[in-house]
Amino acid sequence: MLSKFLVILAATAALTAGGRAGAVGADGAGGATPAPVASATPEISKGARLAATCVACHGTNGDTKEGALPRLAGQSRQALSASLHAFKSGRRPSTIMTQIAKGYTDEQIELLAAYFAAQK
């Protein structure tokens, strides 16, 4: 349900330091708030909402500037999806990403991969 999804979105935005002001309540009466990613496909927009939780470690739009973590932005969708599935299954060793990846369905992993692959 959309309303349930918006509640989850609101909670995610509130929990995320880089949460985009204006994302919450965008469906209100005024309609003055622009869509978060105006030109994106619905798939990438959904991925952007899920990706809010990745920002703290992976940087805004997956663009880690300081080099501690590999950049997510600019990687192919296939590579991102493969990494996340490998973390989720435990095939790929990790400190934290296995726990994180386990929290997402296969469909959500595809949305996350689509979102970060679309970032430059």
Ligand code: HEC
């Ligand atoms: C608490 C910090 C943290 C958060 C939050 C986090 N990551 Fe990670 N991520 C890491 C670390 C650290 C690594 C390196 C592997 C490891 O040690 O777990 C990594 C590695 C990755 C990689 C592999 C990159 C490569 O090219 O090797 C991908 C893909 C990835 N993360 C995606 C995500 C996505 C998508 C999210 C949000 C759902 C996310 N991460 C949230 C810390 C984080």
